[in-house]
Amino acid sequence: KKFDFIYYCRTCSISLCEQCLLLHPTNQHDIQKNQxxxxxxxxxxKxxxxxxxxxxxLAYLDxxxxxxxxxxxxxxxxxxxxHQQYQQVLNDVY
Known part of the structure; x- marks a missing residue:
C-alpha cells in the first residue's frame, strides 16, 4: 500500500503519513507539512x-x-x- 507522506517531524527527521501521525508523539515534536x-x-x-x-x-515566433x-x-x-522594368528600359535605349 502506498502512503502519502504529507507531514514531517523536524524533531525526528522523518516523514509521516496520516496513520503515522496518529501514532507519533506530537506534544513535544515539531510537526510540519512535508516541505x-x-x-x-x-x-x-511552475x-x-x-x-x-x-x-x-513558439506560437508568437511562428x-x-x-x-x-x-x-x-x-x-x-x-x-x-x-529589375525587369530597368532591364526593359535599357533594352529599349540600346
Whole structure:
C-alpha cells in the first residue's frame, strides 16, 4: 500500500503519513507539512507555467516567421519587378 507522506517531524527527521501521525508523539515534536510535497506541488505549478509560456512563445515566433517570410516575398517581388522594368528600359535605349 502506498502512503502519502504529507507531514514531517523536524524533531525526528522523518516523514509521516496520516496513520503515522496518529501514532507519533506530537506534544513535544515539531510537526510540519512535508516541505518536499509543498515544493513538488510548487514545482509542478511552475512547470505548467513554463510550458504555457513556451507554447505562447513558439506560437508568437511562428507568427513572426510567417510575417517575415511574407515581407521577404513581397520585397523580392518588388525588386524583381523593378529589375525587369530597368532591364526593359535599357533594352529599349540600346
Amino acid at each position: 518536499f510535497e509543498l515544493i513538488r506541488s510548487d514545482l509542478n505549478d 512547470i505548467n507555467q513554463i510550458d504555457q509560456i513556451r507554447s505562447n512563445a 507568427n513572426q516567421l510567417t510575417s517575415l517570410q511574407h515581407d521577404y516575398d513581397k520585397a523580392k517581388t518588388q525588386i524583381d519587378q523593378a
